[in-house]
Amino acid sequence: MQEELRKKILTANIDLHQLEARYYDIIHCENLNSHEQRRLRASLRACIASLDRSARCLDVGAGTGNITSKLVEMGFENITCVDISAEMLEVLRRNVASPTLRIVCSDIDSFLEGDDDTYRLVTMGGVVHHLPDPQRSLRRIFERIDREGVLFITQEPTKGHNRRGAFAHVLAEGVKKVEYGCYVARYLIYIVLGKLKYLVRGLHLLGLPHRPEGPLPRDGTSLGPRSRLYYSLL
Ligand SMILES: C[S@@+](CC[C@H](N)C(=O)[O-])C[C@H]1O[C@@H](n2cnc3c(N)ncnc32)[C@H](O)[C@@H]1O
Secondary structure, X not given: OOHHHHHHHHHHHHHHHHHHHHHHHHHOHHHHOHHHHHHHXXXXXXXXXXXXXXXXXXXXXXXXXXXXXXXXXXXXXOEEEEEOOHHHHHHHHHHOOOOOOXXXXXXXXXXXXXXXXXXXXXXXXXXXXXXXXXXXXXHHHHHOEEEEEEEXXXXXXXXXXXXXXXXXXXXXXXXXXXXXXXXXXXXHHHHHHHHHHHHHHHHHHHOOOOOOOOOOOOOOOOOHHHHHHHHHHO
């Protein structure tokens, strides 16, 4: 692959993930919805069943910690997280509370060039399709996996092998869309309620009746029924 194109792809990844890091866990409901999270946990559990929890793990393109957090949950302590985006790793640090994590901001090829370790478990969640030369990177990763090691690749965009009937397919797609809608609606509600909270707090600036602290008057006299409702929601 041409060096110029490789650099372009790496830079595009840095720019894209810098932009979306803050919102990644909210907008990527295709990966983070509860069904997919259950599936991910189950398949990860099946793959790591034979591994000792002290095994050295590498989470490639760890992002905001979707897979790292599950490895920590499952008892692994020796985890290296590599990601090209400093902003995604910043969110990972907030999401995953483990003092033993090793966090490296680098593209995976450069990381492997400067690292001699071998790993018992390598995980790659939704990252293969971001790599400039996936075959080359995968070959290098294979070289670093122990003989009894495991490579876990998941959440890659594929056309899939859909053996379900047309009706089941439409139904499953419908359920996914409804769940997506609920996810977005939940965050919209949070945003609206957050704004209302500031509105209610700002009432006193307009000289309107307002009780910034303390319990609500039981009869709601000074606030009126609507303010009362907002208070009980917030
Ligand atoms: C779709 S996100 C997946 C994040 C996480 N694994 C998950 O399951 O949610 C892809 C991640 O790969 C990272 N990435 C992209 N290209 C990379 C590269 N060449 N080397 C290392 N990380 C890379 C991005 O910064 C991003 O955090």
